[in-house]
Amino acid sequence: MEVRDCLVSAPGKAILHGEHAVVHGKVALAVSLNLRTYLQLKARSDGKVCINLPNIDTFVCWELSELKQLTSFLSDKKEEMQRLDAELVKRLREFIGVTNGNLDSSASAILAFLYIYLSLFGSGDMPSLTVSVWSELPTGAGLGSSAAYSVCLAAAFLCATGNIPTPLKEWEQTGRWCQEDLELINSWAFQGEKIIHGNPSGVDNAVGTWGGMLRFLAGKIIPLSRVPLLRILLTNTKVPRSTKVLVARVKDKINKLPSIMIPVLDSVDAISCTCEKVLTEMTCEPITGDHYNILEELIDINQHHLNVIGVGHPSLDTVCQVTAARGLHSKLTGAGGGGCGITLLRPETDSTTLQGTMKDLRDCGYDCWETSIGGPGCRKEDSRRVRPLWRIWISITVL
Numbered sequence: 526m527e528v529r530d531c532l533v534s535a536p537g538k539a540i541l542h543g544e545h546a547v548v549h550g551k552v553a554l555a556v557s558l559n560l561r562t563y564l565q566l567k568a569r570s571d572g573k574v575c576i577n578l579p580n581i582d583t584f585v586c587w588e589l590s591e592l593k594q595l596t597s598f599l600s601d602k603k604e605e606m607q608r609l610d611a612e613l614v615k616r617l618r619e620f621i622g623v624t625n626g627n628l629d630s631s632a633s634a635i636l637a638f639l640y641i642y643l644s645l646f647g648s649g650d651m652p653s654l655t656v657s658v659w660s661e662l663p664t665g666a667g668l669g670s671s672a673a674y675s676v677c678l679a680a681a682f683l684c685a686t687g688n689i690p691t692p693l694k695e696w697e698q699t700g701r702w703c704q705e706d707l708e709l710i711n712s713w714a715f716q717g718e719k720i721i722h723g724n725p726s727g728v729d730n731a732v733g734t735w736g737g738m739l740r741f742l743a744g745k746i747i748p749l750s751r752v753p754l755l756r757i758l759l760t761n762t763k764v765p766r767s768t769k770v771l772v773a774r775v776k777d778k779i780n781k782l783p784s785i786m787i788p789v790l791d792s793v794d795a796i797s798c799t800c801e802k803v804l805t806e807m808t809c810e811p812i813t814g815d816h817y818n819i820l821e822e823l824i825d826i827n828q829h830h831l832n833v834i835g836v837g838h839p840s841l842d843t844v845c846q847v848t849a850a851r852g853l854h855s856k857l858t859g860a861g862g863g864g865c866g867i868t869l870l871r872p873e874t875d876s877t878t879l880q881g882t883m884k885d886l887r888d889c890g891y892d893c894w895e896t897s898i899g900g901p902g903c904r905k906e907d908s909r910r911v912r913p914l915w916r917i918w919i920s921i922t923v924l
């Protein structure tokens with residue numbers, strides 16, 4: 526089978542409120558970032574399947590004949606893809622040589638790639654191709670890098686199988702899919718997230734697919750179309766952590782101390798709902814200092830809750846202390862345990878305060894930058910732009 530070349534991208538995300546609680550059926554508010562992951566799919570004619578993942582230093586090729594041996598039991602299971610195919614996962618783990626324990630970065634990314642590739646192509650004619658992925662997002666730092674990766678894999682393979690159209694017209698630089706196609710992309714990306722995360726809520730892949738700001742509750746995605754323009758400072762503490770490990774740790778704690786932990790999750794739920802209400806008010810009445818005071822208070826309370834549920838880290842406490850010294854309020858974002866924090870900037874936060882805060886954070890060894898939120902969801906990019914995009918990526922990583 527010959528596939529058409531394509532280039533797709535998906536954004537990372539920041540969770541304003543509701544990380545971890547969302548895994549246990551509570552509300553989360555999340556927003557896309559202007560940092561994206563790009564995936565280029567190129568057909569080959571030498572019977573190999575190759576993957577280049579420069580962000581995690583992973584470059585692998587397989588013979589199609591090796592991969593075909595893994596598919597002998599596969600049927601056309603597309604309609605029952607809500608659950609992971611445990612037999613396929615087991616075979617793939619054996620194939621890549623990790624039969625027990627948690628997977629490292631490289632093994633998780635390879636497993637997600639092979640799972641989606643074999644699920645979509647394995648029951649038919651399997652194409653020889655190269656997939657190259659590069660990202661502006663820090664990997665494993667709370668900004669949804671795994672979801673952006675999974676969304677890109679899903680979108681590119683679904684385009685390649687012809688399950689969704691290749692939406693780009695000749696004169697367009699980017700193109701999006703219709704709602705039904707986005708739902709299909711999102712459901713396959715969720716499978717990738719399950720491989721990487723273990724027990725994801727689905728909020729990260731939903732933001733990577735649709736972009737913008739959304740409210741997520743038990744798999745239900747409600748886009749928030751009217752939201753105020755928030756200024757957010759992102760800080761990457763560079764402390765490595767794994768979302769899978771942290772999500773499992775929280776689950777253990779809830780099982781061990783349910784009467785203590787469940788009220789905390791309920792309070793996080795109320796924080797997300799109150800935040801949503803305040804954000805909505807800010808779009809239909811003049812924005813006042815009081816709105817920001819409440820948003821800041823919610824950030825502080827949630828950060829304490831996240832420490833209580835065991836996903837804080839001294840580096841994140843430092844972010845909170847350094848920003849508080851300048852009158853700013855911060856919390857961790859994503860799975861915590863290190864990774865990134867977000868700081869809410871007020872409209873009146875002047876550049877002296879901002880520059881001073883950024884300098885203090887950089888002096889702690891962290892990366893930080895002001896970000897714009899609400900970027901577009903996954904989309905098809907013009908393949909002719911691949912060279913400039915690679916160049917931008919290389920210059921970012923070299924800097």
Ligand SMILES: Nc1ncnc2c1ncn2[C@@H]1O[C@H](COP(=O)(O)OP(=O)(O)OP(=O)(O)O)[C@@H](O)[C@H]1O
Binds near residue numbers: 579658768
């Ligand atoms: N650009 C990429 N190339 C290949 N694999 C990637 C890439 N980005 C992420 N991954 C995969 O996702 C894993 C990181 O996922 P993880 O869920 O732990 O962090 P995150 O998604 O960045 O943070 P969070 O889930 O808290 O938002 C990596 O170890 C790797 O397996």
Ligand SMILES: C[C@@](O)(CCO)CC(=O)[O-]
Binds near residue numbers: 544548724725729
């Ligand atoms: C920690 C978590 O709530 C957010 C990770 O970005 C996990 C999830 O929702 O899948």
Ligand SMILES: [Mg+2]
Binds near residue numbers: 669670729
């Ligand atoms: Mg993730």
